[in-house]
Amino acid sequence: MTATTTRVSTTPLAARRPFWESPLGQAARELARNRAAMAGLGILVFWILVAFTVSFIVPFDPLKTDVSNRLSPPSASHWFGTDDLGRDVFKRVLFGSRYSIPAGFLTVLAALLIGCIVGAVAGYAGGWIDNALMRVADMVLAFPSIVLAMAIAAALGPGLKNALIAIVVVLWPEYARLMRGQVLAVKAHEYVTAAEALGARRSRLLIRHILPNTQAPIVVKATLDVGAAIVLTAGLSFIGLGAVPPDPEWGAMIREGQRRFSQWWMATFPGLAIFSVVMALNFLGDGLRDALDPRRRGRWA
Amino acid sequence: MLLQFVAKRILLSIPLLIGITLVTFVVSHLVPADPLTAVLPERAWNNPETVQMYRERWGLDRPLHEQYLIYLRNLLHGDLGESYTTRRPVGTDLRLFFPATIELAAAAMLYAVTVGIALGVVSAVWSNRLADHLARLIALVGVSLPVFWLGLLALQVFYAKLGLLPGPGRIDTRLVAPPTRTGFYTIDSLLAGQFDVFLNTLHHLILPGIVLGSYAMGIIARMTRSSLLEVLSLDYIRTARAKGLAEQRVVIGHALRNALIPTVTVVGLTFGSLLAGAVLTETIFSWPGIGRYAVDAATKLDLPAILGVTLLIAVVYVIVNLITDILYGILDPRIRVG
Numbered sequence: 001m002t003a004t005t006t007r008v009s010t011t012p013l014a015a016r017r018p019f020w021e022s023p024l025g026q027a028a029r030e031l032a033r034n035r036a037a038m039a040g041l042g043i044l045v046f047w048i049l050v051a052f053t054v055s056f057i058v059p060f061d062p063l064k065t066d067v068s069n070r071l072s073p074p075s076a077s078h079w080f081g082t083d084d085l086g087r088d089v090f091k092r093v094l095f096g097s098r099y100s101i102p103a104g105f106l107t108v109l110a111a112l113l114i115g116c117i118v119g120a121v122a123g124y125a126g127g128w129i130d131n132a133l134m135r136v137a138d139m140v141l142a143f144p145s146i147v148l149a150m151a152i153a154a155a156l157g158p159g160l161k162n163a164l165i166a167i168v169v170v171l172w173p174e175y176a177r178l179m180r181g182q183v184l185a186v187k188a189h190e191y192v193t194a195a196e197a198l199g200a201r202r203s204r205l206l207i208r209h210i211l212p213n214t215q216a217p218i219v220v221k222a223t224l225d226v227g228a229a230i231v232l233t234a235g236l237s238f239i240g241l242g243a244v245p246p247d248p249e250w251g252a253m254i255r256e257g258q259r260r261f262s263q264w265w266m267a268t269f270p271g272l273a274i275f276s277v278v279m280a281l282n283f284l285g286d287g288l289r290d291a292l293d294p295r296r297r298g299r300w301a
Numbered sequence: 302m303l304l305q306f307v308a309k310r311i312l313l314s315i316p317l318l319i320g321i322t323l324v325t326f327v328v329s330h331l332v333p334a335d336p337l338t339a340v341l342p343e344r345a346w347n348n349p350e351t352v353q354m355y356r357e358r359w360g361l362d363r364p365l366h367e368q369y370l371i372y373l374r375n376l377l378h379g380d381l382g383e384s385y386t387t388r389r390p391v392g393t394d395l396r397l398f399f400p401a402t403i404e405l406a407a408a409a410m411l412y413a414v415t416v417g418i419a420l421g422v423v424s425a426v427w428s429n430r431l432a433d434h435l436a437r438l439i440a441l442v443g444v445s446l447p448v449f450w451l452g453l454l455a456l457q458v459f460y461a462k463l464g465l466l467p468g469p470g471r472i473d474t475r476l477v478a479p480p481t482r483t484g485f486y487t488i489d490s491l492l493a494g495q496f497d498v499f500l501n502t503l504h505h506l507i508l509p510g511i512v513l514g515s516y517a518m519g520i521i522a523r524m525t526r527s528s529l530l531e532v533l534s535l536d537y538i539r540t541a542r543a544k545g546l547a548e549q550r551v552v553i554g555h556a557l558r559n560a561l562i563p564t565v566t567v568v569g570l571t572f573g574s575l576l577a578g579a580v581l582t583e584t585i586f587s588w589p590g591i592g593r594y595a596v597d598a599a600t601k602l603d604l605p606a607i608l609g610v611t612l613l614i615a616v617v618y619v620i621v622n623l624i625t626d627i628l629y630g631i632l633d634p635r636i637r638v639g
């Protein structure tokens with residue numbers, strides 16, 4: 001019995017081919033040729049590096065005030081100027097990546113895990129389980145995300161942690177839907193029927209055979225969603241439901257900048273940081289979509 | 302056939318509407334402490350009679366499923382609770398603030414549709430050339446810009462620095478709002494014959510409209526481009542070209558008409574994002590709509606007000622999607638069969 005399932009699960013053809021000729025390798029080459037996607041990847045890697053290393057490299061306390069230096073415009077000593085408490089905006093923007101970057105990735109990762117589990121179970125189980133799970137997903141999807149996230153964050157109380165929970169709640173259903181559709185499509189394929197006929201266990205079928213064939217659209221969606229999650233986090237902080245002001249979170253910084261309207265640099269630079277990350281992720285996501293789906297190459301949207 | 306299709310779609314959206322109320326009900330019970338702490342102002346807390354009255358009104362001492370039925374019954378009577386920041390019924394507040402939001406969203410939609418489709422056509426017709434690359438970049442920038450930041454920048458540049466466009470608000474402070482009939486300043490001012498107010502209202506709509514519409518513009522441009530490219534490669538277009546039609550007539554007269562069908566769906570879907578985006582845009586532009594109302598409520602943790610806005614936006618979102626669905630079925634008869 002065990003011997004049979006092992007033979008079914010290995011794919012001898014793919015194993016013998018060198019990586020660059022495998023479908024994944026081809027996609028990677030396609031992606032590497034896409035200049036916009038590579039630029040996006042570069043910017044993203046830059047921000048990830050900054051987020052992880054800035055507190056070791058830059059000797060700066062983002063909360064420490066220097067009132068003698070308050071509200072000075074951008075200059076050689078303060079590239080992005082200083083805020084109303086004399087803190088250097090450039091360094092605060094760098095430190096802000098420690099909130100926004102992990103927030104974007106973690107919320108999407110959590111939503112992806114929850115959504116994929118729900119979607120896989122629904123698609124594979126079918127029947128009333130499928131129905132019940134998908135109706136819950138529909139209910140959440142009936143709301144525009146920022147609005148529902150705002151309501152949840154307000155109900156849970158302000159704070160970055162609650163904002164992130166709210167974002168996960170509004171993001172998971174689309175993964176559940178995608179995953180369910182994928183599972184249904186793959187389930188109909190002959191190799192799954194074959195494995196089932198050979199007596200493979202259901203959980204094993206799902207993990208070894210169905211899941212690996214469902215990745216492409218989900219990877220693309222997740223890439224684009226990290227950007228969306230970063231904007232959502234910043235948006236919630238901007239309306240006062242996310243990170244709380246002394247923290248150098250980008251949305252919270254823009255909120256402070258809005259109150260100092262004539263000190264344009266206070267809001268402009270944190271926003272530019274958000275924009276650069278989101279733009280990078282969109283470039284990368286578009287490139288991934290083209291690379292992973294050969295039929296779409298050269299098209300767009 | 303068509304009637305059957307429409308009836309089926311309407312019936313299908315009813316469980317969704319019920320689902321929406323379930324979600325808002327659950328959210329209203331997320332509050333860690335007694336829901337009354339979020340709903341009642343502090344002053345009322347000290348009066349046990351008031352507390353008891355509210356408890357009974359919302360059935361807070363009953364089991365959860367009964368509470369939900371009471372919540373539904375109140376909703377059906379238009380009772381969304383009372384905002385403790387404005388001290389008015391939330392339903393009254395929403396009626397007061399909603400027209401401003403619709404007016405802004407309509408302006409944004411107008412911008413998004415015209416510019417989005419134009420960009421998409423330019424992109425598809427000159428695909429993979431400079432114009433295409435530029436149009437695609439503009440569309441992607443539109444999709445990537447955080448709307449609240451774009452709003453601040455736009456005000457800083459076009460209002461504060463250049464003085465080209467008016468600042469926050471629906472009309473200049475020197476003017477008096479037109480007498481309220483519909484709540485839409487554009488219509489009310491015309492009805493009252495105040496042409497200067499009408500023009501001023503339009504002026505005030507430009508900047509927030511463009512800011513709010515930029516995301517939808519990007520989405521519509523991307524959709525138009527890809528569907529127009531697909532249509533342009535079809536046989537009937539080759540025939541049209543072969544019989545010597547001018548390229549302009551091929552693109553506008555033949556291809557675009559069919560290419561716009563998927564765009565209709567996207568326009569419907571982005572209308573939801575416009576209402577949602579209005580939450581942030583209105584805050585920047587001090588626009589007295591439901592978005593700003595919700596944000597004001599959020600900072601004061603005024604839950605009934607937030608949930609009222611959430612419910613209203615979701616219901617409008619479902620209805621807009623329903624209309625889009627039906628429109629799509631009318632435009633493309635193949636859908637009705639499915």
